[in-house]
Amino acid sequence: MAHMTTPRVRMSPDARREQLIELGVQLLGRRSLEELSIEVLAEEAGISRGLLYHYFGGKQEFHVAVVRRAADDLFTVTAPRGSGSPLEQLAGSLERYVDYVRDNYEGYVSLVRGAAGGHEALREIYEESRTALTDRLFDGAVAEEASDLGLTDTPTVRLLVRGWAAFMEEVVVEWVRDPRGVTREELLHTLVGSLPGILAPLRPA
Amino acid sequence: MAHMTTPRVRMSPDARREQLIELGVQLLGRRSLEELSIEVLAEEAGISRGLLYHYFGGKQEFHVAVVRRAADDLFTVTAPRGSGSPLEQLAGSLERYVDYVRDNYEGYVSLVRGAAGGHEALREIYEESRTALTDRLFDGAVAEEASDLGLTDTPTVRLLVRGWAAFMEEVVVEWVRDPRGVTREELLHTLVGSLPGILAPLRPA
Incomplete structure (x- = not known):
């Protein structure tokens, strides 16, 4: 399952955002970008939609961050x-x-x-x-x-x-x-x- | 110029439709599909938008007819x-x-x-x-x-x-x-x- 383990320690906002992007990339393996909504990410990460909007601003920005990370991964791999x-x-x-x-x-x-x-x-x-x-x-x-x-x-x-x-x-x-x-x-x-x-x-x- | 000569003889609806599709293909050479509206075709053909809607139903159908013709042309060429x-x-x-x-x-x-x-x-x-x-x-x-x-x-x-x-x-x-x-x-x-x-x-x- 793609559910993240609940962080035991307080993470910095940047580290938290990074972790959410990683989860987004992981979710993108089995679903298209269209299917990867803020709602889906909220559910998988076990956090509120409101918090996600706080981190990413909106779906568009979230998609851009995830796709950029996926492209970086591909380049590294x-x-x-x-x-x-x-x-x-x-x-x-x-x-x-x-x-x-x-x-x-x-x-x-x-x-x-x-x-x-x-x-x-x-x-x-x-x-x-x-x-x-x-x-x-x-x-x-x-x-x-x-x-x-x-x-x-x-x-x-x-x-x-x-x-x-x-x-x-x-x-x-x-x-x-x-x-x-x-x-x-x-x-x-x-x-x-x-x-x-x-x-x-x-x-x- | 892409303006059609006004037909001197009465054309059958099918022949007229064919002629309009050909004009559409021709116009597509210098503009994208998005830019190829019923309005543009009406102006270039010198006929009313209403008549074009009569021939094609709508922009979508017009585009499909034009693109299909273009694909056929490419196949022939x-x-x-x-x-x-x-x-x-x-x-x-x-x-x-x-x-x-x-x-x-x-x-x-x-x-x-x-x-x-x-x-x-x-x-x-x-x-x-x-x-x-x-x-x-x-x-x-x-x-x-x-x-x-x-x-x-x-x-x-x-x-x-x-x-x-x-x-x-x-x-x-x-x-x-x-x-x-x-x-x-x-x-x-x-x-x-x-x-x-x-x-x-x-x-x-």
Whole structure:
């Protein structure tokens, strides 16, 4: 159950707010943003709606705080780790990305799909998040003298990487929704190869 | 100017409705769906709003009719032509797709972005359109014994092609919005290679 344990010690307002945002992110795993109301959070946290309005001002602000935290989590979770080749590091990041989407499906979908639907602040967080995730690829490419990914920092590559992010989102969301018999290993194998695949036409023949 | 010439002969209601839908599609090239009101259409067509409500019932129905027509147009425009290799035919279709998005930018973006935003009927048309466009790739692959595209009809390939459609939309819309110095030729070269590139990881090593 997502119910929080009642705090035994008096928490600072900031710490309390942080804790409520974390709970919101957790709840977003199994329900869409639309379904995540102040009422739901109040019930799950076992505190009054009035107090929540005190912390967040309103539903909109609450959603923005939760989605921003979820985007930060995704960024942290998918950070390159270890010291393998760029392709091995990419494979690790993608694996954690796939698992993140699987474990936070409803919230992730409502972020990706909802970003297109008019809520300007959420759209901005989504854009920032995608930009941060893809920019990081170029940091890696710069650090690595002889990248085997073909990630040279040119306008064409930037454009293709942006498209690749849309490809990833679509494939992973769709796979989590309905795996169609495609295994996690098959999925990861194709995802890792897709970035060099998309960049292949740029290589000198 | 988009003003229609006043019809000299009495048109049947169906023909008149068709003509108004065509005008709507045309207007969608330079304005978003939100900006395409019954009022705008009435002014451009030089007929009364009352008559338009008679033909379409309301703004919602008018939008659905226009977007459906636009989707049909896109399907027709991007149909494979000629008798080249599958890759040559793909190149031709992509070229016409890029030009279509360029020439119908506002409407196309409001379809793609707006599909995510709650309007269920438009979302359906968008999904149908994308499915029709990608299904056609498999018709071609079946017809061609030795496809050089790697489009065998498996769940994994279907999933990747779905992702590729999202990739295409993102790259082309973004390129039309801001070409960043990437030429149409460079763009087309990378787009044509992206499909075999995405499918490359599935090829036996």
